[in-house]
Amino acid sequence: MSKSIVILSGSPRKRATTDRLVQAFTEGAESAGAGVRCFRVADMKIGGCLGCGHCFEEQGVCVQKDDMRSILDALRGADAITFASPVYYFGFTAQLKLAIDRTYALLKEGMPIKRAALLMTCGASSAEAAASSISMFRQISALQKWEEAGIVIVPGLHKPGEIEGRGELEKARELGKCL
Numbered sequence: 001m002s003k004s005i006v007i008l009s010g011s012p013r014k015r016a017t018t019d020r021l022v023q024a025f026t027e028g029a030e031s032a033g034a035g036v037r038c039f040r041v042a043d044m045k046i047g048g049c050l051g052c053g054h055c056f057e058e059q060g061v062c063v064q065k066d067d068m069r070s071i072l073d074a075l076r077g078a079d080a081i082t083f084a085s086p087v088y089y090f091g092f093t094a095q096l097k098l099a100i101d102r103t104y105a106l107l108k109e110g111m112p113i114k115r116a117a118l119l120m121t122c123g124a125s126s127a128e129a130a131a132s133s134i135s136m137f138r139q140i141s142a143l144q145k146w147e148e149a150g151i152v153i154v155p156g157l158h159k160p161g162e163i164e165g166r167g168e169l170e171k172a173r174e175l176g177k178c179l
């Protein structure tokens with residue numbers, strides 16, 4: 001059976017640098033035979049976790065009936081997960097963080113996911129701008145017992161087309177192949 005990868009992609013800007021990085025990663029994954037489902041979480045109606053604990057009492061069922069349901073369904077059948085985001089004030093976009101918080105609904109029952117990857121873009125000239133996000137990604141992966149498959153950070157990006165020709169696109173493609 002082919003591998004199932006879920007991408008949670010947090011850029012609100014369509015067809016810009018993060019989407020392009022995700023595209024390269026997806027091309028690599030699909031060329032290796034994986035099935036990829038990408039959720040552009042900024043286009044979805046996803047509320048913040050209420051911390052009510054209902055999901056822990058009711059087998060992972062969240063009280064909020066919003067678009068997060070399709071993501072939770074996909075995660076229940078995924079072998080691997082990829083987070084993608086631009087750096088916004090040293091972290092993930094708020095839209096991605098909302099979706100990550102809502103995966104709390106599956107924390108008790110667990111997910112079949114074994115491996116995780118991170119794709120990020122940022123405006124700063126150094127990938128150091130993504131340090132807090134990498135730290136969060138690693139702590140989430142440790143908590144969930146996901147093996148870190150790889151991280152690709154692309155610094156120095158502001159306008160959508162600026163990522164074209166960058167070597168990190170090939171790195172993302174290779175990461176997609178081996179995830």
Ligand SMILES: Cc1cc2nc3c(=O)[nH]c(=O)nc-3n(C[C@H](O)[C@H](O)[C@H](O)COP(=O)(O)O)c2cc1C
Pocket residue numbers: 011012013016017018019086087088089090091121122123124125129157158159160
């Ligand atoms: C609200 C906002 C906050 C940002 N904060 C940072 C930051 O803290 N560090 C950084 O290097 N770039 C920052 N950037 C720049 C973006 O990370 C960068 O331009 C990225 O490539 C945008 O991704 P996109 O093309 O998918 O929109 C910020 C951009 C925005 C709009």
